[in-house]
Structure formats: structure tokens, C-alpha cells
Amino acid sequence: MGENFAFFLPVMMASFGVVFGFVWSLRVRAAGYWSGAYICVAGGFAVPAGFALVPTPVWGFVADLLFASGFLLFSQALLERWRPNWLLRARIAIWALSLLLCAVALALGNLPLELVASDFGCFLLIGLPLVAGKDHLGNWSDRILFSATALVALDNLARGSTVPLTLSGGSFQSSDYAFLMQALACIFGLFLALAALAANMLDLLTRYQRDALHDPLSGLLNxxxxxxxxxxxxxxxxxxxxxxxxxxxxxxxxxxxxxxxxxxxxxxxxxxxxxxxxxxxxxxxxxxxxxxxxxxxxxxxxxxxxxxxxxxxxxxxxxxxxxxxxxxxxxxxxxxxxxxxxxxxxxxxxxxxxxxxxxxxxxxxxxxxxxxxxxxxxxxxxxxxxxxxx
The missing domain is CATH 3.30.70.270 (Reverse transcriptase/Diguanylate cyclase domain)
Structure with a gap:
């Protein structure tokens, strides 16, 4: 993966984090989770820069922690729309188990196991909201968001399932795994961000319309x-x-x-x-x-x-x-x-x-x-x- 592209990805993710942070300041609760998720993922993609400055295996776990935390926040952001706090303990357990397996793999020097643990953990975290959301697709914004989420989930599932093929030979940075990870993250991450942003802005406009037509004290129409x-x-x-x-x-x-x-x-x-x-x-x-x-x-x-x-x-x-x-x-x-x-x-x-x-x-x-x-x-x-x- 080219250095310019690798630099662009964390900048793009962080930019969406800032945009969602602004939407959150307008009292859209889910936008706060989207902001945190994109900031975490941006940090995960920025880890190679830290590794280049200070080469240490610790950076691998830092990346795993940031990606797992980002996907946990993605799941919460999605469920804020469809079924708030659904299976929260189970999702936290998946997050913790994924990180535990990543830590064990790092201790053993087993990179394929680390990548599989990270990818499958992220797949489960963002895949579970799809189960809750399938019955809540009444408008176009939810349907598009559901589709974008499904693509991100499938990306993690496919990448985790093909680690032995895409990681063969050479270092992580020069592997097909790294190329596919960053290329598809750029495409699907952009799609997911735009879909989530559209859904959040539609919620905001709906709220403004409701506020314009309702009395804030009684809740009745004005x-x-x-x-x-x-x-x-x-x-x-x-x-x-x-x-x-x-x-x-x-x-x-x-x-x-x-x-x-x-x-x-x-x-x-x-x-x-x-x-x-x-x-x-x-x-x-x-x-x-x-x-x-x-x-x-x-x-x-x-x-x-x-x-x-x-x-x-x-x-x-x-x-x-x-x-x-x-x-x-x-x-x-x-x-x-x-x-x-x-x-x-x-x-x-x-x-x-x-x-x-x-x-x-x-x-x-x-x-x-x-x-x-x-x-x-x-x-x-x-x-x-x-x-x-x-």
C-alpha cells in the first residue's frame, strides 16, 4: 500500500469523526457513537506511523484495541436507531474476548491468529446490529445504512476467513492482506459514513420539523x-x-x-x-x-x-x-x-x-x-x- 494512501485513510476517518462530533453537538445522540467509532478506527489505521517511529510489538495490540473499540461503538451507534443497548453485555464480552485472543497471539508471535481474532471480533460486533435492524427498515435512510453495514460486516468476515491466502510471504505492510484491508476500508468506510451521516441528518430534520409543529411544554401540536x-x-x-x-x-x-x-x-x-x-x-x-x-x-x-x-x-x-x-x-x-x-x-x-x-x-x-x-x-x-x- 502506498504511503500517500495509507496517510489518507486515517485522515478521512478522523474527518468523519469530527463531522459526526458536530452533529452530536446538535443533540443527535447516535452521532456521538459514530464520532467515537471513526476516531478509534482512524487511530487504528494511523498505528503504522507510530510503529515506524518506535518499532515495538505493542503497536499491534494498540491497533487491535482501537479497531475493536471502534466497532463496538459502531454497533452501539446502529442500535441507537434500531434497538438501543440490545445485547450490550454480549457485545462487550465479544470485544473483550477478541482483545484477549489478540494479546495471546501477540505473545505467541502468531500474526495470522491475531488478525483472525481481530477480524472476526469486528465482524460479530457490527454484524449483530443487522439482526436487530432487519425489522426496522421503514425508510430509505435505514435501508441504505443497513446495506452499508452489511458490506462492512462481510468485508471483515471475508478478510478474516482468507488470512492464510492474503498474508502469505513478506511483511504485514507489503502483504495482500494490508492492501485489501486499507482499500476496502476506504470504500466501505466511506459508504458507511455517508449512509450514517444521511440517516443522522434525516433524524435531525425530523426532530426540527416536530419541534416546529409541537408545543414543547405539553407535547401537543402548536x-x-x-x-x-x-x-x-x-x-x-x-x-x-x-x-x-x-x-x-x-x-x-x-x-x-x-x-x-x-x-x-x-x-x-x-x-x-x-x-x-x-x-x-x-x-x-x-x-x-x-x-x-x-x-x-x-x-x-x-x-x-x-x-x-x-x-x-x-x-x-x-x-x-x-x-x-x-x-x-x-x-x-x-x-x-x-x-x-x-x-x-x-x-x-x-x-x-x-x-x-x-x-x-x-x-x-x-x-x-x-x-x-x-x-x-x-x-x-x-x-x-x-x-x-x-
């Missing part, structure tokens, strides 16, 4: 996410159903008396209650502050009012006791249905907001319904919850 979900639905189906607007009563008092930290916990608790009672098809969002919106597709007003009352009663019964509040915590609800003449879902939201305002003015802790923006014809249904039908 206003933009709500609009996006509704627009996706009406491209496939007509806009039919009911819309509920919910607002916590006297929420400013909670923040003023108990502090914003407890106010945030109340928001989270309410979001969980909404998720518990909302149907699976519901689109649930936090529009800001203490205001929540639920769109219930294909749900008539009577059923939606029943759901709103279940949520209202649960809030009144659970939240104050949960946080040790000295007074009951309640919420008011406005409800409307989507109309054929609505220009958008925001027409239904406007009617529900009007019903919510009415619920507030009538004493709070109740559900009011408006099907149009005309003056309401009020009918008392229950002492605790009045339906205000327009």
Missing part, C-alpha cells in the same frame, strides 16, 4: 401543527366534525400564587387529560397560554359535548388535588361544529371561541355550544354545565 394536520386531513376528506376550545379558569391566579413552575405542571396535566379522553382520530393542540383546541372528526355536537364534559369533570376532580391547590381548578369549554359554508377550520374556531366567552361570562366551569355566530338561545341543561345553543 397552532402551526394544528393547521398543518387539518390541512392534510381536508386534502383527503371533507371537513366534518366538531371543534372544542378549552381554557383554564383563573389560570393567572395559579401563576401568581403558586409560581410559573407549578403553572407549567398544570398545563402538562391538562394535556394528559385531553389525550386520555380525546378519540384516536382527534387533532389536539395547545394554542398558547392556557388555551387548548380539539378537532373531533366525524363527531356530532352531542357526542363532542359529552367528551368536553368528561374532560371538564376530570379536571375539576383531579388537578387541584394532584398539586395540593387550596381551591378547585376548573376549565371552561366552547364547542362548535364544522359547517359546509366554512371557508376554513378557523370559522369553526371563531364560533367555539364565542361559545367559550359565553361560558366564561356565565360563571365558568361549563360547556357552551354555538353552531352559528348569531345571538345564542340559552338553555340550561345541568347546574354545573350549561349548553348554550345557537
Amino acid at each position: 397552532r402551526r401543527g394544528f393547521d398543518d394536520a387539518i390541512n392534510q386531513r381536508i386534502r383527503r376528506l371533507p371537513m366534518q366534525g366538531s371543534l372544542i376550545v378549552c381554557d383554564i379558569d383563573h389560570f393567572k391566579m395559579i401563576n401568581d400564587v403558586y409560581g410559573h413552575a407549578l403553572g407549567d405542571r398544570v398545563i402538562v396535566s391538562l394535556a394528559r387529560i385531553l389525550a386520555r379522553f380525546a378519540p384516536a382520530s382527534a387533532v389536539t393542540a395547545r394554542f398558547g397560554g392556557e388555551e387548548f383546541v380539539l378537532f373531533l372528526p366525524d363527531t356530532h355536537a352531542a357526542r363532542a359535548a359529552g367528551i368536553a364534559n368528561e374532560i371538564r369533570e376530570s379536571i375539576a376532580q383531579e388537578v387541584a388535588d394532584q398539586f395540593g391547590l387550596s381551591r378547585p381548578l376548573t376549565a371552561s369549554f366552547g364547542l362548535s361544529t364544522a359547517q359546509s359554508g366554512d371557508a376554513s377550520i378557523h370559522d369553526a374556531i371563531a364560533r367555539a371561541d364565542a361559545a367559550l366567552y359565553e361560558a366564561k361570562t356565565r360563571g365558568r366551569n361549563r360547556v357552551c355550544v354555538r353552531r352559528a355566530l348569531s345571538a345564542p338561545d340559552t338553555a340550561t341543561v345541568d347546574p354545573q354545565s350549561r349548553a348554550c345553543n345557537a
Whole structure:
């Protein structure tokens, strides 16, 4: 192998280590393992330079340690996507056994045994994640990453299986084994790095998209996410159903008396209650502050009012006791249905907001319904919850 090529390989691997390190700084957990793996492998390929400066058999074990550690990190990086920490103890045992055999081979001066122990250890470490990942190939990035990993695993398996043929005659540096190791590592290592980088960047973009569409405190959709979900639905189906607007009563008092930290916990608790009672098809969002919106597709007003009352009663019964509040915590609800003449879902939201305002003015802790923006014809249904039908 030419000296220039041998120099290029550790530089390339280390460069990918730095790139993955940057991606890891963007809070992509798996990228940290990829970074460590490529740094270790870069160190392994740089060992010949150290041997040239200080010739000693110790360098052989240093290379074995770096390659084994790099492949252990490769396996963990892959499993972060497919099955985190799967068979972790077994993989550590493979790493340790491979290094033990390498140390024994070095002590005996048996280079072929050392190379076989290293190659088969690396094969098992990077091959096991393929077993875990075969059922998690739902998108193109995972399929490409799986293919790149399989090639690296097969490279180590084939190289370890043909050591007697490729190591025959001459020194390690001038052997066919060394040439194939570095040439194929350059090709497959580059493929694996690009596949992993694409997968990590796709994860990062997916996370940014989720963050853009979700409220970070409650985990529900935000206003933009709500609009996006509704627009996706009406491209496939007509806009039919009911819309509920919910607002916590006297929420400013909670923040003023108990502090914003407890106010945030109340928001989270309410979001969980909404998720518990909302149907699976519901689109649930936090529009800001203490205001929540639920769109219930294909749900008539009577059923939606029943759901709103279940949520209202649960809030009144659970939240104050949960946080040790000295007074009951309640919420008011406005409800409307989507109309054929609505220009958008925001027409239904406007009617529900009007019903919510009415619920507030009538004493709070109740559900009011408006099907149009005309003056309401009020009918008392229950002492605790009045339906205000327009």
C-alpha cells in the first residue's frame, strides 16, 4: 500500500469523526457513537506511523484495541436507531474476548491468529446490529445504512476467513492482506459514513420539523401543527366534525400564587387529560397560554359535548388535588361544529371561541355550544354545565 494512501485513510476517518462530533453537538445522540467509532478506527489505521517511529510489538495490540473499540461503538451507534443497548453485555464480552485472543497471539508471535481474532471480533460486533435492524427498515435512510453495514460486516468476515491466502510471504505492510484491508476500508468506510451521516441528518430534520409543529411544554401540536394536520386531513376528506376550545379558569391566579413552575405542571396535566379522553382520530393542540383546541372528526355536537364534559369533570376532580391547590381548578369549554359554508377550520374556531366567552361570562366551569355566530338561545341543561345553543 502506498504511503500517500495509507496517510489518507486515517485522515478521512478522523474527518468523519469530527463531522459526526458536530452533529452530536446538535443533540443527535447516535452521532456521538459514530464520532467515537471513526476516531478509534482512524487511530487504528494511523498505528503504522507510530510503529515506524518506535518499532515495538505493542503497536499491534494498540491497533487491535482501537479497531475493536471502534466497532463496538459502531454497533452501539446502529442500535441507537434500531434497538438501543440490545445485547450490550454480549457485545462487550465479544470485544473483550477478541482483545484477549489478540494479546495471546501477540505473545505467541502468531500474526495470522491475531488478525483472525481481530477480524472476526469486528465482524460479530457490527454484524449483530443487522439482526436487530432487519425489522426496522421503514425508510430509505435505514435501508441504505443497513446495506452499508452489511458490506462492512462481510468485508471483515471475508478478510478474516482468507488470512492464510492474503498474508502469505513478506511483511504485514507489503502483504495482500494490508492492501485489501486499507482499500476496502476506504470504500466501505466511506459508504458507511455517508449512509450514517444521511440517516443522522434525516433524524435531525425530523426532530426540527416536530419541534416546529409541537408545543414543547405539553407535547401537543402548536397552532402551526394544528393547521398543518387539518390541512392534510381536508386534502383527503371533507371537513366534518366538531371543534372544542378549552381554557383554564383563573389560570393567572395559579401563576401568581403558586409560581410559573407549578403553572407549567398544570398545563402538562391538562394535556394528559385531553389525550386520555380525546378519540384516536382527534387533532389536539395547545394554542398558547392556557388555551387548548380539539378537532373531533366525524363527531356530532352531542357526542363532542359529552367528551368536553368528561374532560371538564376530570379536571375539576383531579388537578387541584394532584398539586395540593387550596381551591378547585376548573376549565371552561366552547364547542362548535364544522359547517359546509366554512371557508376554513378557523370559522369553526371563531364560533367555539364565542361559545367559550359565553361560558366564561356565565360563571365558568361549563360547556357552551354555538353552531352559528348569531345571538345564542340559552338553555340550561345541568347546574354545573350549561349548553348554550345557537
